[in-house]
Amino acid sequence: MTILYGIRNCDTMKKAWTWLDAHDVAYTVHDYKKMGIDRATLERWSDALGWEVLLNRAGTTFRKLPDSAKADLTRDTAIDLMIAQPPMIKRPVLESGATLLVGFRPEAYAAAGLNV
Numbered sequence: 001m002t003i004l005y006g007i008r009n010c011d012t013m014k015k016a017w018t019w020l021d022a023h024d025v026a027y028t029v030h031d032y033k034k035m036g037i038d039r040a041t042l043e044r045w046s047d048a049l050g051w052e053v054l055l056n057r058a059g060t061t062f063r064k065l066p067d068s069a070k071a072d073l074t075r076d077t078a079i080d081l082m083i084a085q086p087p088m089i090k091r092p093v094l095e096s097g098a099t100l101l102v103g104f105r106p107e108a109y110a111a112a113g114l115n116v
Helices: 011-022 039-049 075-084 106-111
Strands: 002-006 028-031 093-096 099-102
Touching: 002 011, 011 106, 039 075, 039 099
Parallel strands: 002 028
Antiparallel strands: 002 093, 093 099
């Protein structure tokens, strides 16, 4: 099962699902804004990729945080922030079996065998 995690109105999400549709990849969308995200999932992703990969420091949600909230981040505090404000999670996150990709790059999707 392939799941595309993110926020439905995100332009990068739209690019990802357009690519998946064009390559006949069956998937479901998990919208963080509507459905939230659980700690266990973020911990699993952090273990696999590192929390630094998941945390969207460039987004406005993160940039609007007080400096005290951005200082001395750890895995646990970053996960707390992402749970409290899911837009802080980089988008999209694609999970398909053992494959876990963050962001959308067509060549990464193709290399993962998603175009078969």
